[in-house]
Amino acid sequence: MTEYTSLRVTQQDRIAHIQINRPAKFNAMDSAFWTEMITAFEWVDVTESIRVVVISGAGDHFSAGIDLALLAQASSRMGKDIGRNAEVIRGNILRLQEAFNAVDRCRKPVIAAIHGYCLGGAIDLISACDMRYCTPDARFGIKEIDMGMAADVGTLQRLPHLIGDGMMRELAYTGRVFDGHEAARIGLVNCVHDDVQALMQEVMSLAGQIASKSPLAIRGTKEMIRYARDHSVEDGLNYIASWNAAMLQSEDLKVAMAAHMAKKPAEFAD
Structure with a gap:
């Protein structure tokens, strides 16, 4: 370091x-x-x-x-x-x-x-x-x-x-x-x-x-908050639609759903 x-x-x-x-x-x-x-x-x-x-x-x-x-x-x-x-x-x-x-x-x-x-x-x-x-x-x-x-x-x-x-x-x-x-x-x-x-x-x-949360979900949430600060609501909605078109295909979604159903903490990859 x-x-x-x-x-x-x-x-x-x-x-x-x-x-x-x-x-x-x-x-x-x-x-x-x-x-x-x-x-x-x-x-x-x-x-x-x-x-x-x-x-x-x-x-x-x-x-x-x-x-x-x-x-x-x-x-x-x-x-x-x-x-x-x-x-x-x-x-x-x-x-x-x-x-x-x-x-x-x-x-x-x-x-x-x-x-x-x-x-x-x-x-x-x-x-x-x-x-x-x-x-x-x-x-x-x-x-x-x-x-x-x-x-x-x-x-x-x-x-x-x-x-x-x-x-x-x-x-x-x-x-x-x-x-x-x-x-x-x-x-x-x-x-x-x-x-x-x-x-x-x-x-x-x-x-x-x-x-402990999905790092992809945290990344997307921060990006959307920052973007919304400097853009219109319409621009922000369009951006999150484009972003999640890819991110909703992540394994993290499956991991989160399985953990929720099993009532256990989820373990996400870095």
Whole structure:
């Protein structure tokens, strides 16, 4: 397996656990983080024994967002020509976006387990995940506005589909910090768990439950949900008809039906 400096990546049975691993820096997202996320999710996508991904943070926090040293480093490279500076900045932003696009496009469900700080770029990250769970002491905030900039790696595009347009605008315009209970109330997280131990136990249990399902059915369900987000109802219905024209011929359907009739758990091939 690839060696990582910003992440800790492990496989537990059918679950990949990706931990942001810079606890001394509040798991701030340094230069290595952005390339390592792409590498990690490429590995997840091609490893058929992996069926679910869990993302968490090592130490006391999920992540405080982008490392400010990375922003300072980028600023120091600017020249005198505005056009050329803009081309460099745009390229850098697109490169960072790919790290979270890899999460969004992942063929397997991705679950975020959040405690402590979840600020700035960390909101962009969890917005790209399928589901989010947290502890009461989690602290969320779209902090880019307090740095004099607009969030640019996914929050403003994905968050309205999770919490609604009006609430997203309030949080993006004010940058205010809110806790796990409010995150659940507005629909950002599915559930709040008492502490980190309970959070990880419940999230891993949920991941195991999802991993027990047909991987083809899970893949198709995620693909259809993502497609429906960005297309009309009619387009989505047409796509699922074409998709299932092939997928309903899978052995998984026969396995699932036989297990249901026998009242036994189904065992699906990777």
